[in-house]
Amino acid sequence: xxxxxxxxxxxxxxxxxxxxxxxxxxxxxxxxVEFVRRKKASEFGRMxxxxxxxxxxxxxxxxxxx
Numbered sequence: 001x002x003x004x005x006x007x008x009x010x011x012x013x014x015x016x017x018x019x020x021x022x023x024x025x026x027x028x029x030x031x032x033v034e035f036v037r038r039k040k041a042s043e044f045g046r047m048x049x050x051x052x053x054x055x056x057x058x059x060x061x062x063x064x065x066x
Contacts, residue, residue: 005028007028012024015028019031
């Protein structure tokens with residue numbers, strides 16, 4: 001999907017360097033994908049800490065399965 005966004009040139013140049021991409025569009029795409037991945041991981045961690053999942057397995061049983 002194509003969109004138009006205004007991004008400060010300095011920030012965009014830094015983004016290109018940080019992502020290791022040689023072009024701006026792939027750098028922005030990579031950054032957006034990483035942002036979404038991290039947000040999802042953070043939300044999953046929060047849900048785990050709050051007990052949103054009911055696992056009926058003990059730690060010993062989990063370690064035995066490794």
